[in-house]
Amino acid sequence: MEEEVPGMEVEQAPAVYSSHGLNVAEGAEIERLRSTNVQPMPDPSEWLDEEDITKNILLSTVEKVVHWGRHYSTWPVNFGLACCAFEMISLAVSRFDISRFGMELLRASPRQADLMIVAGTVTWKMAPAVRRIYDQMPEPKWVLAMGVCAISGGTFRESYSVVPGVNHIVPVDVYVPGCPPRPEALMYGLMKIHEKVMSQRATDTLKVPLIGGPKSS
């Protein structure tokens, strides 16, 4: 070790192993951290000693909290009727993955469902079943018509057996056009449903006129 000469600064040359600029910069940053962060930091303790009342209470409105919960757990009822169903299925699997919206429970039962995605051509023979499943869903409920067939009958509008739009059977909240719509489009439609859920008022009455359905007995 060299003796320190008073009044003179001895500059120690850093050991050089690499001439690569990035390595040198990284080394310099690490050296800087080592030389400046010599003491452990104190724990962020202020909030630990906060009063219970202020740390446990979050202010919002009931509406907002309820709607927030609802729109992130909109369970769809599995209602694939024709070719559009495959785009709906691909929305559910890994590439598009609607579990990001808390919607992965595509069940064949209407009992826990909030959203009916009518994916495909509705024939008159199927129409009573569509209405019955809609009636079996608990309130609040939403309906998304997917594809031109569900919207207006599409290609089969003039046909003898196809319902010219599922809104003849059930009230529709969001229409997603396309033949078939891409899963991205359907996802956009779902986000529109989310917006609708968020903007509803808790004081709203039943939005559904119970028209033309099978008689409840």
Add this chain to the structure above:
Amino acid sequence: MTVALSGKVVAEELSKAMPGAVVSSDEKCLLVDGASVREVGEWLKTSQYVFDYLANLTSVDYVDFFEVIYNLVSLRHNHSLTLKTRCYERENPSVPSMTPVWRGAELQEREVYDLMGISFEGHPNLKRILLWEGFAGHPLRRDYL
């Protein structure tokens, strides 16, 4: 691959067993008389050809007559045959049902009955299948609409 049998070859054998059943035949198909079509089906199933599987049953409206078409396959010998029969009646067309011979004919005959209006004698449960009770007409007919 499944070998499509010539209708002529089968027609020769058939006219030996059942004279008068064959109306005409060519390389592609075998046209038989409407009244004896079920006996022909039974014969095709039990003869040396062993057509044990009815792959498809459909119908065509040629305005002058209806044609009912049976696509038969033998799973034993791996060959196939197209069997046809005609029905010249327009108001109440009727053809013997093939359901007693091939069980798979049941739903397909109901479909033909529903959309083309041909009734099948001896069918166990002949009613509409795709359309609903009360629907007027038979939509696959040429004169529908």
